Amino acid sequence: MTDRVRRSNMAASEGPSFWLGNETLKVPAALFALNRTRLCERLRSNKDVPKKSIVLLQGGEQTNRYCTDTGVLFRQESYFHWTFGVTEADCYGAVEVDSGNSILFIPRLPDSYAVWMGKIQPPEFFRQKYAVNEVRYTDEISSVLASKNPSVLLTLRGVNTDSGSVTREASFEGISQFVVNNAVLHPEIAECRVIKTDMELEVLRYTNKISSEAHKEVMKAVKIGMKEYELESLFQHYCYKRGGMRHTSYTCICGSGHNSSVLHYGHAGAPNEKTIEDGDLCLFDMGGEYYCYGSDITCTFPANGKFTPDQRAIYEAVLKSNRAVLSAVKPGVSWPDMHRLADRIHLEELTKIGILRGNVDDMVKVHLGALFMPHGLGHLLGIDVHDVGGYPEGVERIDLPGLRSLRTARLLVQGMVLTVEPGIYFIDHLLDQALADPAQACFINNEVLSRFRGFGGVRIEDDIAVTANGMELLTCVPRTVEEIESFMAEAHGVTKSFASASV
Numbered sequence: 001m002t003d004r005v006r007r008s009n010m011a012a013s014e015g016p017s018f019w020l021g022n023e024t025l026k027v028p029a030a031l032f033a034l035n036r037t038r039l040c041e042r043l044r045s046n047k048d049v050p051k052k053s054i055v056l057l058q059g060g061e062q063t064n065r066y067c068t069d070t071g072v073l074f075r076q077e078s079y080f081h082w083t084f085g086v087t088e089a090d091c092y093g094a095v096e097v098d099s100g101n102s103i104l105f106i107p108r109l110p111d112s113y114a115v116w117m118g119k120i121q122p123p124e125f126f127r128q129k130y131a132v133n134e135v136r137y138t139d140e141i142s143s144v145l146a147s148k149n150p151s152v153l154l155t156l157r158g159v160n161t162d163s164g165s166v167t168r169e170a171s172f173e174g175i176s177q178f179v180v181n182n183a184v185l186h187p188e189i190a191e192c193r194v195i196k197t198d199m200e201l202e203v204l205r206y207t208n209k210i211s212s213e214a215h216k217e218v219m220k221a222v223k224i225g226m227k228e229y230e231l232e233s234l235f236q237h238y239c240y241k242r243g244g245m246r247h248t249s250y251t252c253i254c255g256s257g258h259n260s261s262v263l264h265y266g267h268a269g270a271p272n273e274k275t276i277e278d279g280d281l282c283l284f285d286m287g288g289e290y291y292c293y294g295s296d297i298t299c300t301f302p303a304n305g306k307f308t309p310d311q312r313a314i315y316e317a318v319l320k321s322n323r324a325v326l327s328a329v330k331p332g333v334s335w336p337d338m339h340r341l342a343d344r345i346h347l348e349e350l351t352k353i354g355i356l357r358g359n360v361d362d363m364v365k366v367h368l369g370a371l372f373m374p375h376g377l378g379h380l381l382g383i384d385v386h387d388v389g390g391y392p393e394g395v396e397r398i399d400l401p402g403l404r405s406l407r408t409a410r411l412l413v414q415g416m417v418l419t420v421e422p423g424i425y426f427i428d429h430l431l432d433q434a435l436a437d438p439a440q441a442c443f444i445n446n447e448v449l450s451r452f453r454g455f456g457g458v459r460i461e462d463d464i465a466v467t468a469n470g471m472e473l474l475t476c477v478p479r480t481v482e483e484i485e486s487f488m489a490e491a492h493g494v495t496k497s498f499a500s501a502s503v
Contacts, residue, residue, distance in 0.1 A: 016131050018085065018291050020244035025206040027291050029131035031199040032085035035192065036095050036102055039083070042188045043097045043154070049184060052151040055083075055095040058170035062089035075247055078383045079156055079167065081292045082193055086130055092138055092170065096148065102132040105141050142174030152179045158186030161391040162379075162407055187392060193382055194389035195415035200293070200382070201465055204417055207295040208463050208474035210243030211288040215299045215477050218284060219484070220491035222303055228254040228272035231284065239288035249294030249385040253285035256303060260456030261425045263375055276303045281311055281456050287385065294385045296419045297475050298461030305488035310451065312481055314424050314458050317349030319479060321422040322460045325377065329420075329464065329471040333412045336403055339377040342422040343369030343402065350424070354448040366439045370402030371430050378419035379407035381463055387417075416466045417474075423459030426452045 019026040043049045060077035064070055074089045084093045084104060092105035104127070109120050123135035136144050145153070157169040169182055196204065214235045221234055232252040239245040254272040255265040260283035266272050276282065280303040287295035300318075302311060321342035328341060347363045350356045350372065356363065363369070380387035390408035391397060398409055412418075431449065434440040462475040478487045 016129055018087075022244075023242070024244035025203060025290060027085075027203055028199065029085060029129075031197070031203075032083060033102075033131060034197055034199065035082055036084075037100055038192050038197075039189055040095065040097050040100045042192060043184070046184060046188065048181075049097060049154070050151045051098060052149065053097040053154055054145065054148060054150040054152075055097060055154045055185060056145070056170045057083055057093045057156055058168060058172075059084075059086060059091040059093065060089055073246070076292055077168070078292065078388075079189060079193075082189070082383055084130060084132070085291070086126075087291075088126075090138070092141055092172070093132075094145065096150075097154070101134070103134040103136060103144065104130060104132045105136055105138045105144075108137040108139055138172070141172045142177070145178065150178065152181050154185040155180055155182045156185050156189065157182035158190065160388060162386040162388075190388045191392065193387065194380060195413065196382065196417055196465065197415075201417070203290065203293040204295070204382070204463070204465070205474055206243075207245070207249075207288055207290050207293055208297070209476070210239055210245060210290070211286070211295040211297050212476045213242065214238040214288060215284065215286065215297055216487070218286075219299065219301055219478070219488055222276065222282060222301075222488075223492075224276060224278045224303060226276050228256055228259070228274050228276060231282075232266070232272050232286070235284075235286045235288075243288055243290060245288035245290050247289040247292075249287040249289045249296060253283070253298075255283045255285075255456065256280040258454050258456055259283075260300070260458075261427050263425070263457075278304050279308070280304075281458065283457055283459055285459065285461065292383050294381060294383070295463055295474075296381055296385050296421075296461060297463065297477065298421060298423075298459045299477055300458045300460060301484050301488065305492060306485060307481055310455070311458075313349075313353050314452075314455070315460075315481060317346055317353070318422055318424050318458045318460050319481075320349060321345040322420060322462065322479075325420050325422065326462070326464065326471060326473065329412060329466060330469060331412055331414050331466060334409075335377070335412060335418075336398055336406060336409050338420075339403060339406055340364075342377050343373060346372055346422070346424055354445055355452065356443050357445050358443045363443050366443075367401040368434070368440055368443055370400075371434045371440065372424045372426075373402060373422060374405060374425070374427070374430060375421075375423065376402070376406035378421050378461075381417045381419055412466050414466050414468050417463065418466070419461055419463055421459055421461030423457055425457035425459075426455045427457075428453065 017026045017028045057080050059080040062074050063072050090107045094103040114120050127135040155170045156167050158167050217238050218231045232254045251266050253266040256276045257280040259265050260281050282303050283300045285298040287297050325338045347360045464471040478484045
């Protein structure tokens with residue numbers, strides 16, 4: 001650890017912080033100062049970065065809904081947040097690589113802002129709020145940067161390997177007078193984001209704590225006859241009321257019955273609207289977000305509080321793969337190997353259940369595991385739920401069923417935060433394809449499989465941090481069949497549910 005990083009760590013307990021009061025987490029501005037320090041150190045060690053370089057980032061913009069004057073709830077652009085921790089829209093930020101000096105550029109607001117939006121704060125307010133060295137107005141970017149006489153402006157341009165979208169590169173009137181390099185910054189800052197600092201880990205522990213508690217409140221409250229969206233609402237309410245989480249990390253997935261086999265259920269075409277029925281399995285994939293740091297947790301449980309024998313068998317098969325991966329995780333482990341481990345356990349357990357028959361090694365050769373787990377085992381997690389850095393230069397996607405859905409194929413490194421989310425799904429479209437393929441159909445006992453048509457799916461998803469010798473489990477919810485049944489029985493039979501008490 002360098003002296004600069006040590007000084008940043010020591011300052012974490014002092015100075016300004018983000019805090020929403022009550023029992024919410026206080027996040028020091030020093031977290032972002034340390035991020036800038038780490039970034040500058042990486043850039044100074046890069047031979048393609050000359051002296052007097054300046055990093056320039058553009059924050060997110062406030063937008064309206066289509067052609068209306070109705071504002072869309074703002075959430076900061078992730079790279080900008082990682083670097084500055086600024087919650088306001090329409091800002092820019094610069095960092096002088098040699099010194100680490102930070103400059104925040106804020107919009108010069110019209111007088112009418114004070115009437116409709118609130119007090120117009122001066123630059124000094126933001127300098128203290130975010131613990132940056134300077135604050136200037138966005139209409140001064142060109143002159144301020146020119147006064148620094150930079151050798152090059154390092155702007156952000158690169159492809160997000162999850163979405164395929166290109167980052168928004170900073171631009172301003174007068175940028176043409178500067179030498180601009182948009183190739184160096186993206187891989188360096190993305191790699192910084194992959195490895196979490198102790199302060200970042202503390203925020204991710206918090207998002208997991210609150211989101212785990214919210215999942216448990218949902219399990220307490222679920223009743224036959226409720227709508228899926230009622231449980232989505234309860235989750236969001238708990239995260240916001242108890243955790244200060246105005247945003248969720250992604251659209252909540254609240255699938256019950258056959259909907260639990262739809263991997264990204266909850267979208268506009270299927271908006272968590274089914275009535276929960278007796279005998280349904282509920283697969284609820286939801287995560288709260290605090291100060292842009294996310295969580296991603298999935299709980300699968302029976303709506304009536306009691307697993308059927310078939311539900312128990314599938315659930316315990318997925319739990320076995322989940323726990324096997326958690327036990328195997330450590331620095332140096334290949335993430336695709338963890339996916340293969342989960343796949344093999346699923347095939348072994350499905351054979352014991354009777355859905356499959358034959359030699360598991362032969363099933364692996366025809367990629368039968370992807371029939372039941374078409375998604376990747378897990379992904380990096382941080383400021384984005386599918387966090388950046390999954391496929392840096394030199395790490396290639398494996399173009400095979402199941403494995404091609406992995407959002408990273410990296411070797412694990414201490415400080416990474418990932419999800420571990422194996423699942424077994426019974427998706428008619430995939431089952432029909434497999435039964436039409438002689439290479440796969442020969443392993444399927446269709447008579448037993450027919451019993452699982454309409455079953456839905458099971459996913460068990462935990463968030464973990466890779467440690468020096470293994471992993472730290474961040475998620476804390478009931479996981480075994482016995483824990484879930486006992487928890488739900490006690491909640492429904494003894495305690496008053498959160499839903500009836502607060503919603």
